[in-house]
Amino acid sequence: MTPEALLREAVARHQAGDLEGAAARYERLLAVRPDDANALNLLGLVFRQRGDLPRALGLIRRAVALQPAAPVFLATLGGTLAEAGQLAAAVEALRAALAIRPNDPTSLRNLGQALCGLGRSGEALAPLRRAVALAPAAGEAHLALAHACREAGKTAAAAAAARAALLLPNLAPQLAEQARFLLAALGEGAAPDRAPATYVRDLFDQYAPRFERDLEDKLAYRTPAALADLLAEAGLAADGSRQVLDLGCGTGLSGRALAPFAHRLEGVDLSPRMLAEAARQGCYAALHEADLLAFLPRHPGQFDLIAAADVLNYLGELRPALAGMATALRPGGYLAFSVESGAGDTYALGPGLRYRHDLPALRALLAALDLRILAERSLVLRQELGQPVAGAAFVLRVA
Numbered sequence: 566m567t568p569e570a571l572l573r574e575a576v577a578r579h580q581a582g583d584l585e586g587a588a589a590r591y592e593r594l595l596a597v598r599p600d601d602a603n604a605l606n607l608l609g610l611v612f613r614q615r616g617d618l619p620r621a622l623g624l625i626r627r628a629v630a631l632q633p634a635a636p637v638f639l640a641t642l643g644g645t646l647a648e649a650g651q652l653a654a655a656v657e658a659l660r661a662a663l664a665i666r667p668n669d670p671t672s673l674r675n676l677g678q679a680l681c682g683l684g685r686s687g688e689a690l691a692p693l694r695r696a697v698a699l700a701p702a703a704g705e706a707h708l709a710l711a712h713a714c715r716e717a718g719k720t721a722a723a724a725a726a727a728r729a730a731l732l733l734p735n736l737a738p739q740l741a742e743q744a745r746f747l748l749a750a751l752g753e754g755a756a757p758d759r760a761p762a763t764y765v766r767d768l769f770d771q772y773a774p775r776f777e778r779d780l781e782d783k784l785a786y787r788t789p790a791a792l793a794d795l796l797a798e799a800g801l802a803a804d805g806s807r808q809v810l811d812l813g814c815g816t817g818l819s820g821r822a823l824a825p826f827a828h829r830l831e832g833v834d835l836s837p838r839m840l841a842e843a844a845r846q847g848c849y850a851a852l853h854e855a856d857l858l859a860f861l862p863r864h865p866g867q868f869d870l871i872a873a874a875d876v877l878n879y880l881g882e883l884r885p886a887l888a889g890m891a892t893a894l895r896p897g898g899y900l901a902f903s904v905e906s907g908a909g910d911t912y913a914l915g916p917g918l919r920y921r922h923d924l925p926a927l928r929a930l931l932a933a934l935d936l937r938i939l940a941e942r943s944l945v946l947r948q949e950l951g952q953p954v955a956g957a958a959f960v961l962r963v964a
């Protein structure tokens with residue numbers, strides 16, 4: 566088979582979703598033509614799709630080095646760097662791609678999202694508006710613009726972009742749910758009883774490579790340590806004796822704080838990329854990709870301690886989650902969690918797209934579920950746009 570025919574076959578496999586078959590053919594082609602920039606770039610894409618970003622970047626960089634003026638390789642490099650959380654380098658590569666091919670809507674959207682990730686939402690608006698103008702039927706672009714406008718404080722423009730997404734005839738149901746969620750956070754329409762699972766998963770998948778750096782350094786996030794202190798205050802010995810479940814474990818910051826209490830520690834999260842980071846911590850005996858609301862009822866009476874650090878703020882109605890935790894605990898088991906606090910309604914969706922809970926209403930719900938408060942503390946959960954986010958931490962015991 567000629568190298569050209571091999572490349573065609575590889576691309577056909579790739580487009581059909583057969584990543585193994587495509588990779589094998591790209592590799593065969595590269596064995597005879599090691600400097601085939603197309604094959605290097607496409608094999609890089611396969612590794613990106615498999616989640617192996619270091620190898621993807623190595624291959625795509627070789628393609629760029631061979632053909633530095635080819636916009637398609639620069640665009641792939643930029644998108645992959647963004648996925649790997651290397652946002653400044655992503656912006657540089659995407660700008661270089663767009664200098665050669667200015668009307669590529671995917672690169673424009675990737676550039677806008679990378680700028681937002683860097684906290685430069687004002688600069689993101691122009692590329693995102695162009696992405697929408699060039700691909701008006703793409704719901705993702707409208708939503709990316711809506712998020713950028715919200716972050717830039719342009720509430721009316723954010724709502725207009727979310728409404729424009731909802732008007733698209735073929736908008737995927739998941740994107741429609743996300744657009745309605747965003748509109749509710751902007752004050753249009755009732756808040757749903759939880760954040761859409763796809764929104765939470767995508768948000769944290771994107772955030773995973775830079776989550777710990779951002780939270781611990783920039784946002785002064787101390788909730789896991791505060792929960793561990795409160796557990797000790799409530800009389801729990803850090804004696805490594807318990808079956809512990811870390812709900813919404815993320816990258817494992819909370820797992821590190823819970824480990825001293827655990828004989829066996831398990832984690833649950835919606836985001837596969839957060840879980841991949843958590844696996845590197847080495848403190849979890851098992852990690853589960855699941856929605857906590859589905860996971861808890863499937864594990865009755867299994868845990869001695871369940872913790873949820875900075876997780877319940879993605880849920881409005883807390884009864885199903887708290888009842889699920891009570892079910893998954895052994896009799897006499899302990900529960901520890903944090904919430905963002907807000908007065909007024911039982912819960913409210915804040916402009917940061919997280920829920921705040923009214924503490925008197927929460928205490929009443931805990932009492933109704935026979936969850937006895939052992940310790941409670943007000944705390945600053947983290948900083949957001951330079952402002953402290955107020956919250957509370959609880960330790961409870963199931964009857």
Ligand SMILES: C[S@@+](CC[C@H](N)C(=O)[O-])C[C@H]1O[C@@H](n2cnc3c(N)ncnc32)[C@H](O)[C@@H]1O
Pocket residue numbers: 765766769788789812813814815816817818819833834835836839855856857858873874875876879
């Ligand atoms: C702000 S992070 C906190 C991570 C970790 N607990 C910590 O303290 O660093 C919130 C995590 O909760 C997860 N999460 C939110 N809602 C969830 C749900 N319904 N089921 C499972 N995981 C959820 C997110 O995917 C994310 O990883």
